[in-house]
Amino acid sequence: MPPGPRHTLSPAELATWEAFLRAHASIMRRLEQDLAAHDLTLSDYDVLVQLVQAPDRRLRPVELSRAVLLTRSGITRLVAGLERHGLVERIPAPGDRRGQLVTLTAAGLERIRAAGRTHGRGIRELFADRLDAGELERLRATLERLPADPAGSPAPATGGDLGGGAPGPG
Amino acid sequence: MPPGPRHTLSPAELATWEAFLRAHASIMRRLEQDLAAHDLTLSDYDVLVQLVQAPDRRLRPVELSRAVLLTRSGITRLVAGLERHGLVERIPAPGDRRGQLVTLTAAGLERIRAAGRTHGRGIRELFADRLDAGELERLRATLERLPADPAGSPAPATGGDLGGGAPGPG
DNA sequence: CGGAGATCGTTGCGCGCGCAACGGAGTCCT
DNA sequence: AGGACTCCGTTGCGCGCGCAACGATCTCCG
Numbered sequence: 001m002p003p004g005p006r007h008t009l010s011p012a013e014l015a016t017w018e019a020f021l022r023a024h025a026s027i028m029r030r031l032e033q034d035l036a037a038h039d040l041t042l043s044d045y046d047v048l049v050q051l052v053q054a055p056d057r058r059l060r061p062v063e064l065s066r067a068v069l070l071t072r073s074g075i076t077r078l079v080a081g082l083e084r085h086g087l088v089e090r091i092p093a094p095g096d097r098r099g100q101l102v103t104l105t106a107a108g109l110e111r112i113r114a115a116g117r118t119h120g121r122g123i124r125e126l127f128a129d130r131l132d133a134g135e136l137e138r139l140r141a142t143l144e145r146l147p148a149d150p151a152g153s154p155a156p157a158t159g160g161d162l163g164g165g166a167p168g169p170g
Numbered sequence: 171m172p173p174g175p176r177h178t179l180s181p182a183e184l185a186t187w188e189a190f191l192r193a194h195a196s197i198m199r200r201l202e203q204d205l206a207a208h209d210l211t212l213s214d215y216d217v218l219v220q221l222v223q224a225p226d227r228r229l230r231p232v233e234l235s236r237a238v239l240l241t242r243s244g245i246t247r248l249v250a251g252l253e254r255h256g257l258v259e260r261i262p263a264p265g266d267r268r269g270q271l272v273t274l275t276a277a278g279l280e281r282i283r284a285a286g287r288t289h290g291r292g293i294r295e296l297f298a299d300r301l302d303a304g305e306l307e308r309l310r311a312t313l314e315r316l317p318a319d320p321a322g323s324p325a326p327a328t329g330g331d332l333g334g335g336a337p338g339p340g
Numbered sequence: 341c342g343g344a345g346a347t348c349g350t351t352g353c354g355c356g357c358g359c360a361a362c363g364g365a366g367t368c369c370t
Numbered sequence: 371a372g373g374a375c376t377c378c379g380t381t382g383c384g385c386g387c388g389c390a391a392c393g394a395t396c397t398c399c400g
Binding site for chain 1: 178180183186192193194197287290293294296301303307308309312314315318
Binding site: 230232246266268 | 345347
């Protein structure tokens with residue numbers, strides 16, 4: 001009974017898969033701890049990064065939810081927290097009375113810059129600096145053959161709010 | 171001002187890092203959905219797998235917490251859920267009146283076998299089958315150069331319960 | 341033996357987040 | 371104009387999980 005699609009993972013496959021999980025878990029935990037020193041979660045960080053990169057440093061919540069791995073409701077509450085801490089402000093969106101614009105404050109800019117240095121250093125220590133140029137490039141090529149879908153199944157154009165959902169990679 | 175340790179991530183580094191995050195997020199979401207069809211979370215699955223592999227298919231909760239990415243309190247509640255669904259039983263641990271043994275029931279065994287097929291197929295589709303043997307081996311070698319620490323900083327032998335914590339990779 | 345300290349499982353609390361549903365507002369089509 | 375969809379941000383609810391603290395128990399050592 002030669003090859004054909006197996007129904008078990010080979011030891012090599014299993015070992016690689018486990019190394020993948022292990023590496024991700026360890027790195028993320030460390031990065032999370034690092035950001036905690038700046039009083040930020042990883043999601044906070046992602047959102048603030050989107051804001052610094054945005055034109056005029058302002059974005060609609062729904063755009064944030066598309067750019068980051070969070071639903072609209074998650075964004076609502078996260079932004080509320082950032083606002084309480086004075087890192088962002090919410091102003092009514094010009095030309096759309098439903099929505100608002102989330103804008104980065106000076107304090108927010110300072111915070112994300114400081115956190116960004118920490119975060120960048122962490123990624124280098126835990127990830128980038130451990131791989132040489134060739135390894136890095138091969139890793140990228142390999143990873144890009146794995147799934148990178150933004151969300152679950154696409155949405156049929158049904159009724160109300162239903163839809164493919166917000167969470168896409170960050 | 172030639173090389174020296176930079177303070178920014180190069181575009182190549184950033185792209186690889188992002189591919190890493192993206193791949194992990196997409197794959198995990200899919201695997202989670204697959205397991206939901208068996209009414210299990212990823213943590214449920216991990217715990218059940220530990221049990222099938224254990225001698226006599228029974229383990230102490232504290233051993234589960236060491237084997238899996240969960241604290242003792244997480245294990246308590248997760249096992250309570252599994253017990254409610256009849257997948258495990260808890261019996262007093264012989265020789266240690268503090269603790270118990272979590273044992274897999276027939277239903278639990280059946281469930282983990284079915285879920286295991288689904289899960290294995292998912293990992294193959296999303297991960298293993300997308301890489302050829304050489305790629306897989308190189309990926310494993312690369313990933314094993316990244317952190318794989320079980321927990322945060324090691325614990326000084328202080329007082330009471332404090333300690334490096336339970337969560338180790340799963 | 342007895343006491344100090346460590347370990348086990350549990351529990352109260354809080355956080356982060358998704359899902360579903362809502363009212364208000366925009367858009368499109370007749 | 372007006373009705374039907376669609377989209378926006380918010381909110382109530384529930385889940386999963388860590389942290390810290392507790393009582394019960396085990397262990398080690400004088």
